[in-house]
Amino acid sequence: MSTSAYARLEDRFRRLSAVQGALAVLHWDSAAVMPAGGAETRGEQIATLTVIAHDMLTAPEMADLMDMAAADELEPWQAANLAEARRQWRHATAIGPDLVEAIARQSHETELAWRTARAANDFASLAPRLQALLDLVRQVATTKADIFGLSPYDALLDEYEPGGRSATIDVLFAELGDFLPELRGRVIERQAALPPALALDGPFAVEDQRRLADRILDVLQFDRNHGRLDVSHHPFTGGVPDDVRITTRYATSDFTRSLMGVVHETGHAQYERGLPVAWRGQPVGNARGMTLHESQSLLFEMQACRTPEFIRFLAPLIRETFGRDGEAFGEANLRRVYHRVSPGLIRVDADEVCYPSHVILRYRLERAMIADELRVADLPGAWAEGMQSLLGITPPDDADGCMQDIHWPGGSFGYFPTYTLGAMAAAQLFAAATAADDAILPGIAEGDFKPLLAWLRPNVHEKGSSRTTDDILTEATGLPLGTAAFRRHLERRYLD
Amino acid sequence: MSTSAYARLEDRFRRLSAVQGALAVLHWDSAAVMPAGGAETRGEQIATLTVIAHDMLTAPEMADLMDMAAADELEPWQAANLAEARRQWRHATAIGPDLVEAIARQSHETELAWRTARAANDFASLAPRLQALLDLVRQVATTKADIFGLSPYDALLDEYEPGGRSATIDVLFAELGDFLPELRGRVIERQAALPPALALDGPFAVEDQRRLADRILDVLQFDRNHGRLDVSHHPFTGGVPDDVRITTRYATSDFTRSLMGVVHETGHAQYERGLPVAWRGQPVGNARGMTLHESQSLLFEMQACRTPEFIRFLAPLIRETFGRDGEAFGEANLRRVYHRVSPGLIRVDADEVCYPSHVILRYRLERAMIADELRVADLPGAWAEGMQSLLGITPPDDADGCMQDIHWPGGSFGYFPTYTLGAMAAAQLFAAATAADDAILPGIAEGDFKPLLAWLRPNVHEKGSSRTTDDILTEATGLPLGTAAFRRHLERRYLD
Structure with missing residues (x-):
């Protein structure tokens, strides 16, 4: 041949x-x-x-x-x-x-x-089945660990975050642990002294929410010739780079979750869409890993679209879409709604200040389980203890405690840290982007995301899997993944 | 093993x-x-x-x-x-x-x-490309003919209608040729003496048509737990027996085509849905062939749902859906609309009296092409001649003449006869069904299709591919495929 x-x-x-x-x-x-x-x-x-x-x-x-x-x-x-x-x-x-x-x-x-x-x-x-599953996952982990010359946990992590190592995560999460509790305390204290966010009372018709989502997709440069928005029970981004399928879920009692959910999935979709065209269908043409993937969804959701600039742009669209007025639907209150910080039981409902603590808890527990230092039967106790020490609350039951996530019952161990690594990468990339091009923030203020995308395409999306996550971050931001930008972001948004 | x-x-x-x-x-x-x-x-x-x-x-x-x-x-x-x-x-x-x-x-x-x-x-x-394609199809036909011991045309036909042979079709189509022209002449003469069908003036909102389609799907026992109706440019039935996907296309100027299109596709869908559950995923669990498939769509569309009984049931639904009244939307006029006979250029727009002539023309021409007795370059002339002799009209151009169908340019030779064989089978099966169970027609008159389906399931659908088309027809109707029931149907509907 x-x-x-x-x-x-x-x-x-x-x-x-x-x-x-x-x-x-x-x-x-x-x-x-x-x-x-x-x-x-x-x-x-x-x-x-x-x-x-x-x-x-x-x-x-x-x-x-x-x-x-x-x-x-x-x-x-x-x-x-x-x-x-x-x-x-x-x-x-x-x-x-x-x-x-x-x-x-x-x-x-x-x-x-x-x-x-x-x-x-x-x-x-659940416990006996989860233990049986854990035993099998541990077999995978130890087998791969032997072959790859990694620790068992790292062998699992490497599936979701190629090159990711717990030694690095330990350092990063320790840094978060050093400043987050105190920062959170100050934010909560500060917000307690301010007027509370007014409730956004519904109902909000699904048809109206759909129109708003369509409008936001256009603003975020979502390419309808290469993608769709539909409804599913659990929102996700699927499909392929030239046909990206994102989904959301509408609740008439609350439009904010679906709205920011659409923004989040659009971040994922833009990453897929921007992957290097010349390498479609090849391994190097794929997204680098879950850290960068989550960084793109969070860069859209938490960084760009919760800036005061974007909320100023968004507020009149919301009022117009739902035909609502009054103080609750004013810019100031919407900012309070979107910037509210309050420790809670549920990870997926957590604000960006509390979210890392949820992830750190899971990271600790799944590492202990993979190391066989924690049995499934002891999970509820370890969970309650961890929640108390990390967030100062104790779950009233296991449903909203150690059973709240699908990951472990679905066999995914080693995935959780990428959420917070992604949040850190998002802060670092957004800071670098807005520093590199001072048209980006004014663009966002006017609902023009072209400058932001013009920076993300060559600096993140088009690199595919051609280099490591840290190399991509270093080339784009001057530094490998760190906590500094994330800390600055939180301090600026919540304490300035 | x-x-x-x-x-x-x-x-x-x-x-x-x-x-x-x-x-x-x-x-x-x-x-x-x-x-x-x-x-x-x-x-x-x-x-x-x-x-x-x-x-x-x-x-x-x-x-x-x-x-x-x-x-x-x-x-x-x-x-x-x-x-x-x-x-x-x-x-x-x-x-x-x-x-x-x-x-x-x-x-x-x-x-x-x-x-x-x-x-x-x-x-x-188009001609040189179509000739190149025909040359390749002829290679397939002659190669398969040698292996299967069939004529080249029959080797192609066998793909769409297993066991189908042109010797049989020749006899059946000759019988149609013997009575159809005269029957058509009498129908046209008779309809000319009656008041003409009044036009159903639109617009008919797509949303209304969708609601009507949903209603009709329920009437026809379409199982939404195992299927969907969507929109596509060319209506079709797809998916798998436990998840049948049918499509339609709405034009605001005319609701009747989409409505009967939905009925047609539902007939296909019911066949797929009724295939033997124990044989899902096996060759014998598939539909028998295109003749029986088309018989099921036409049994719904042309037999059951154009009966005076069903039109009586349908008329008030139409008036209610579109909020229309007056003579045009009365039962008598709707019957005239759905029973109008008039030779035209286009096969897919043809009424059931004229339709077989369109098929006979294509059958003759594709047999001649496969036998290399007709070159593509000579197709327009042969087409015009055939249309004149079979339907008494001459196409003004090739677009509405020999270029109207996708089949030949798509490489399908040997498919066309199954449309008319299916129409004949539909008449034969519907006559047998209504004779076997005298609850079927009264059911249809009340929008209750359960009795009809209760007959079709064991007599057609559940047989899958366990025996030949003719065996299935003989067991269900007492006779192999013939023209008698189709002739009686046309005479009764259009001349009684």
């Missing part, structure tokens, strides 16, 4: 990406439009394509092909592509098919049990 | 069906919801899964596996399943991958050229 080994490798990954793209459509369809009765057949379609994709990636000839490709003369992006291909392949081949299947089965069962158990606040019924 | 060869074969076809089901979702998505910019990636997803499905079906070990399965002890349904598996395999392996790819490429190119050429009424620009 005259085609180079590298070219043949690209061809295989192009086909793999097509299958993965088909899977993304099937997942979106299941969540957004599929009638309930289609679930069983859909499950078979997804399982079959997942096995096909896994077989394509782990085909016996892949190892030789990658070795031969490494001997080809490669441009830097091709070399990076090969490195990413190899990374995917190493993760896929590390674990035998029996363990892969056992994990898939046990996490499916545990997730179902979790739905029931959470609704009934019945941790005892 | 302790599993029987037959069981392993079933397992392979189950996975093949999952891939085909995924393809059905991708096709539906492309037509109903995909943003235009997603087309290129989608094309790659579809091409990749199509190759995967083809590879699964033509895997080298399949021949031996089927031979071994034939030696297993099989129940009748299992034997039928094996026979269907073998039929699919024979079609898939008959043609080499080079020819398959050449056809895919040329038909894609010709279909694109057709869109432009039809819009510009420029047959000359």
Whole structure:
């Protein structure tokens, strides 16, 4: 065959990406439009394509092909592509098919049990299944740890955040721990002395919320020729870079969550959309990892769209959309609503000051579980203790305590830290962007996001997976991931 | 391996069906919801899964596996399943991958050229590409003809209508040719003497049409837990039996086409939905062929839902939905609208009396083309001549003449006859159903389709592909496919 080994490798990954793209459509369809009765057949379609994709990636000839490709003369992006291909392949081949299947089965069962158990606040019924799942995940972790020369926890983390290491996270989270409690205390004290945020009383018709979301999508430069907004129970960003599907969920009692949810998913969508066009379908063309992905959603949601500048732009749109007036719908009160800081039980409802504490708790606990230093049966106690020490509150039950998240019952250990790493990266990138181009903030004030995107495209999105998260951050901001920008952001927004 | 060869074969076809089901979702998505910019990636997803499905079906070990399965002890349904598996395999392996790819490429190119050429009424620009495509299709036809021991045309027909033979169609179409022209003349003469149908003047809001469609879906027992209705440019039925996706298209100037279109697609959907549950994902669990498929859509559209009984039920729903009144929206005029007979240029707009002549013309021409007795360059002349002799009209141009259909530019030769065979089967089945259960027509008069479905399920749908089209018709109606019931239907509806 005259085609180079590298070219043949690209061809295989192009086909793999097509299958993965088909899977993304099937997942979106299941969540957004599929009638309930289609679930069983859909499950078979997804399982079959997942096995096909896994077989394509782990085909016996892949190892030789990658070795031969490494001997080809490669441009830097091709070399990076090969490195990413190899990374995917190493993760896929590390674990035998029996363990892969056992994990898939046990996490499916545990997730179902979790739905029931959470609704009934019945941790005892979840615990044995979650322990069984944890035992399997620990097998994966230790097997990969041996092969990759990493700690078991890092071997899991590496799936979500390639190159991410707990030694680095420990340092960063320790820094957060040093200043966050005191900062939070000062913010709460300060807000207590100010007039409280007035409630935004509904109802807010779904049709109106939809119109507002459409308007905001246009403002955020969401490209409707390459994407859609739909409704699903759990909001998410799916699809492929040239056809990004985002979803939201409307509650007539509260428009703010859906609105900022749409902004959040649009941040994810813009990252996908901006990935390097020349590398579509190749490993190096993918998003770098969950830290940068979350940084893009949070850069839109928490940084750009909760600035006083944007809230000033947003306030009249809200009043106009819902035909509402009065003090509650004025700019000052909307800012108070969007900047309210208050410790609570639930991570997904947390403000950006309290959010890291939720993540730090989970990070500590999942590391202890993976190290077999914490058994599932002891989770509720450890959770209550952690909540008390980190946020000063004690959950009244397990439903709103250690059973609130889907991650562990779904088999995801090592994912949680990326939320807060993403929040830190968002602050760092937004600070660098607004410093580099002083048209960005005035643009946001007028609902013009072109300057912001013009900076994000070359500095983040178009780099794909061509270098590490820290390299991308260093090139874009002058520094690897750190806590300084995040701290400055919080101090400026909440204490100035 | 302790599993029987037959069981392993079933397992392979189950996975093949999952891939085909995924393809059905991708096709539906492309037509109903995909943003235009997603087309290129989608094309790659579809091409990749199509190759995967083809590879699964033509895997080298399949021949031996089927031979071994034939030696297993099989129940009748299992034997039928094996026979269907073998039929699919024979079609898939008959043609080499080079020819398959050449056809895919040329038909894609010709279909694109057709869109432009039809819009510009420029047959000359289409002709060379269509001839190139025809040459490839003829290669397929002659290759399969040699292997299957069939004529080249029958080898193509067999893809759409398994077991269908032109010798049989010739006899049936000759019978139609014997009575249809005279019958049509009498109907036209009779309608000319009656008051003409009053125009149903719009506009008819899309939202209203959607509500009416929803109402009719309920009436026709469309199961929303296992299906959806959406909008697409070309209406179709897609998805899988447990998740059937039908589409329609609304024009504010005319609600009748969309309404009967929804009824038509619901007939297709009910067939898919009623296929034998125990045989989901297996070849024998598929619909028998295009004749029976079209019979089900036409049984709903032309038989049940254009009966005076149903129009009486429908008329007040129409008036209520659109808030309209007056003679035009009365039952008598709606019947005249839905029973109007008038020869026209366009097949898809034809009434059921004229429709067979359109099909007979295409059948004659495509047989001549496959036999190399008619060159594409000579198609316009042959078309005009045929239209004149069959329907007494001459097309003013090729756009509304030989370029009106997508079938040939899309590479489908041998498909057209199934439309009229389906119309005949529909008449035969509806006559048998209403004779077997005298609750069916009174049910239809009250918008209750349960009795009709209760007959169709065991007599048609649940037979899947377990026997031939003629066997299914004979068991259900006492006779193989014939013209008598269709003739009686037309005479009763249009001349009594």
